[in-house]
Every structure is written in structure tokens, then in C-alpha cells.
Amino acid sequence: MGKRVVMTGNETVAEAVRQINPDVIAAYPITPSTAVVEYISQYIADGLIDTEFVTAESEHSALSACIGAAVGGGRVVNATSGQGLALMWEMLYIASAMRLPIILAVINRALSGPINIHGDHSDTMGARDCGWIQLYSEDCQEVYDNILQAVRISEHIDVRIPVIVALDGFITSHAIETLETEGDEDVRRFIGDYIPLNSILDIKNIVTYGAIDFQDYYFEHKRHQLEGLHKSAEVIKSVGKEFGKTFGREYGFFEGYRLDDAEYAIVVMNSAGGTVKTVIDDLRDKGRKVGLLKLRIFRPFPAIGIAEALKTKKVVAVLDRTSSAGAQGGPLFNEIRSALYNEPTRPKAVNYIYGLGGKDLTAEHIRGVYEALERIDKSRKIDRLVDYLNLRE
Amino acid sequence: MKTWKDLPLGGIIKDVGNTKDYITGTWRTERPVFLEDNCTQCFMCCMVCPDSAVIIKDEKVIGFNYNHCKGCGICAVECISKPKAIEMEKEEQF
Ligand code: SF4
Ligand code: SF4
Numbered sequence: 001m002g003k004r005v006v007m008t009g010n011e012t013v014a015e016a017v018r019q020i021n022p023d024v025i026a027a028y029p030i031t032p033s034t035a036v037v038e039y040i041s042q043y044i045a046d047g048l049i050d051t052e053f054v055t056a057e058s059e060h061s062a063l064s065a066c067i068g069a070a071v072g073g074g075r076v077v078n079a080t081s082g083q084g085l086a087l088m089w090e091m092l093y094i095a096s097a098m099r100l101p102i103i104l105a106v107i108n109r110a111l112s113g114p115i116n117i118h119g120d121h122s123d124t125m126g127a128r129d130c131g132w133i134q135l136y137s138e139d140c141q142e143v144y145d146n147i148l149q150a151v152r153i154s155e156h157i158d159v160r161i162p163v164i165v166a167l168d169g170f171i172t173s174h175a176i177e178t179l180e181t182e183g184d185e186d187v188r189r190f191i192g193d194y195i196p197l198n199s200i201l202d203i204k205n206i207v208t209y210g211a212i213d214f215q216d217y218y219f220e221h222k223r224h225q226l227e228g229l230h231k232s233a234e235v236i237k238s239v240g241k242e243f244g245k246t247f248g249r250e251y252g253f254f255e256g257y258r259l260d261d262a263e264y265a266i267v268v269m270n271s272a273g274g275t276v277k278t279v280i281d282d283l284r285d286k287g288r289k290v291g292l293l294k295l296r297i298f299r300p301f302p303a304i305g306i307a308e309a310l311k312t313k314k315v316v317a318v319l320d321r322t323s324s325a326g327a328q329g330g331p332l333f334n335e336i337r338s339a340l341y342n343e344p345t346r347p348k349a350v351n352y353i354y355g356l357g358g359k360d361l362t363a364e365h366i367r368g369v370y371e372a373l374e375r376i377d378k379s380r381k382i383d384r385l386v387d388y389l390n391l392r393e
Numbered sequence: 394m395k396t397w398k399d400l401p402l403g404g405i406i407k408d409v410g411n412t413k414d415y416i417t418g419t420w421r422t423e424r425p426v427f428l429e430d431n432c433t434q435c436f437m438c439c440m441v442c443p444d445s446a447v448i449i450k451d452e453k454v455i456g457f458n459y460n461h462c463k464g465c466g467i468c469a470v471e472c473i474s475k476p477k478a479i480e481m482e483k484e485e486q487f
Binding site for chain 1: 394395396397398400401402403404405406407409
């Protein structure tokens, strides 16, 4: 039986990790994710878990240590933010190419410069093409549920791909919320025992990891790697269903909130979902047909399901919490618009950049977006394809 | 050559040590030629060769493994004997 608890987002990550009891965690703390490894080191000191805690001299080393532990057959967890993820860059690609099931909680933080410690998605969005699965979380409950599911997804024999579980810095990581956690035994039964594959410590079956690969095999290996990411879609779906059966909270690629009969839709990820829902309830009371598509899985991008859900809408606004310098709007916008392109009927789509460096996104801003969508629908004209919310002009 | 579908997970190598079957000698533009009469068998060339391409048989240097020698010329520079027991020659002569 689950119990209702009160926790910050960081404590939630740590609680899920405590229940997973991984073999190794490598840590180089960085704001706003610092509390995650603080809690975990406390759990280890208190003897609650027997995880090996590796203190590294940088995030590059922390992820390298995780990779080493994973090729040695360990179940491995790590947490970081912003610049920390940026410093892991080189090793992110290596972890996914080696098909190592590592779980990395990323507490989203803006990338320097200018230096900023607050939440936006420039860190994980920058890492969107490094071959990791990316799960996004609106609140503490989703953080907890995503981390437990991430273990099953990444360790699945058809997948074996590392997973980033993202949550908004400070908004989710430091705010206290109620959530339901499950019993230790139930969680352990759900995630199951870890079955290492091709461990370098298995001296009866010696293997080499990380050998050089030229024109003859590099392309083939990259294609092979993609297959794991493609296959993960089915696994994400079935694990989400099984999680629902086991714990009563089912998950898919995205959540549609009052979306089915909506004419105007907003697409967001992470904590902004809650703000949008509040505004939707208000506007629905006034008879306006507005809805939300809150994306949970950004990689692999669930294009088909999204096109299905949005193709009959009149106008769609995609909200990106990152600026993709020089691109036609943010990465989420580009994916969504591209997913809709081959549909015979499709909505008009606009992009809003919001919340960079932790700038607030309020209900008023969301109401303004829905009004703009109605204006675009009436005039059939898009004045600004990419616009900014809450920016002083 | 294998297709992508035939490859093991994570690009691992299961038959470890298969580097010796991977012919890299074709990269060479010059090759070391062994002049046995000048050689003092000091083994300096074996120690400095980055590709383990100096062949030793019965405790004696007898020449080079041209499947893996990349022609860097380090052995020829470091060879201590005078006159040298290793000379670099243009690959197209062979
Ligand atoms: S030329 Fe270079 S690679 Fe070839 S035998 Fe000499 S040292 Fe080794
Ligand atoms: S370095 Fe020169 S002298 Fe010494 S073993 Fe090699 S070839 Fe012979």
C-alpha cells in the first residue's frame, strides 16, 4: 500500500533511489540538484542502503565512474543540473553508445552565460540528441513514478539505454508537495533484480568495451544504437501500463488535459503543465474550448501519437523553456510542427519561449497565449511565429 | 562484412584480441627495411614501436610485421647501431 508523504522534488528523487538501492552512485553536487546526493549520502551513512558512493572531482568524472560501474555490471544512478550536465557531454554519448542502463536525474537549470542557477530546459534540450531516453516530470509524484519506471525501461533487454529523468530546478526540486510513495518491497518487486549483460567482471566471458570504429563499422553501430531507442517506445508504453496496474497511476507518452474536444491547445513539458491546467479549468468554465498536451517523453519523440492528438485542433501553441539559437523556434516546437507536417489536416502552430533562467510563467501569460490562439484562428494570420512570454520589450 | 543487425549490443568485442586480424599496414607510406648485418640486437626498436610490429624470433629481431607496421619511422630514428640497421624506404617501391 502506498502512503501519502510530503517532500521536495530533490527528496523525492533520493527516496526513489533509496528504494532502488543501486550498486553505485557517483556524485559531484551542483545546485539545484545538490540535495539529492546529500540525502543519499545520509541514507548510506545511516545504513539504509548499501550503495557505493563515489565522490568524483567533476561531473565528467562522475559520469565516467558511472560508466565504469555499469560496464562492471552495476545498477547505477546519478544526479546533476545545468553546467554539470554540460560537463558530462562527452560521456553522455559514450554511455548511450555502450548501451548502459544508467539513470540520471537532471534537475533542470539554465546554462551559462550569463551565470544562472534557476530552472530552464537548456541543459536537457542541449542533450536531446545524445542517445538517452528523456522523461519529463510535472510534479513530485511524476518524478517518483518516472524514476521507478526509468529503471525498468533502461534495463529492458530490447532497450539497454540510459535514461534522463528531468524535473524543473527550484520549482519542483525545492518546493514541497504531497505525493504517494509505495512500499519498499512493492517497489523492489516492480523494478526487479538487475541482470547485468556483458559485464567486464565476468572473466569467463571476456569482452572489450569502447574499441575504435572507423568507416567500416561506425555507421552500422550507430544504426544499431538507434534501434534500442526505437524499441524503447513500446517498452515505455507497456511499463507505463504495468505501473498503472500495480500502483494505480498509469503513464503514456503524454498527458492530454481536456484535449479531446479542444480547439486551441498548448504543448508544454514539466512544471508549467500545472499552471496551464489551472487556466484551462477557468477558461472551460467560460465555455472556451481549450486544452493541454503535456509531453512526458521527449526522446524517443512520440511523433505519431502527437500528430493524432493535435491534427484536428485549430491552433496550437508550443511553449519552449529554452532558446535554440538561430533555429526556427525551440526544439519542442520544431518536433511538434514536424510531426504534424504530413497530416492532411493540421493546425496552425506558433511558438513561445518562456521561463529562461527561472523567469516566472503565470496564469496571466497562459491566458494571453489562448487569446492569441483565438486571434490567429479568426484572422488566419500569424504575426510572430516565435514570440516570448514575460520578456520586457 | 556484417550488417548493423548482426552487431552485438553496445559495440562490444566478444572475440577479444581481434586487433591482430585487423590489417592496418595499408596506411603506410614508408616502410622500415631490416639490415640484419648491422643489427646489434639491442631491442630498442621493439621497445619504441607503438604498434608492436617488430618481429622477434628465438630472442632475435628478424624484421617487421607489415600487416600492422604503420611506417612511423620511430624504430629507424631510435636504432642505436652505426650504420643503422633500419632504413625507411618509400612504400611504392614494394
Ligand atoms: S616504422 Fe613505426 S610502426 Fe613500423 S616497425 Fe618501425 S616503429 Fe613500428
Ligand atoms: S634498434 Fe637497431 S640495432 Fe637495436 S635491435 Fe632494433 S634494429 Fe637491431
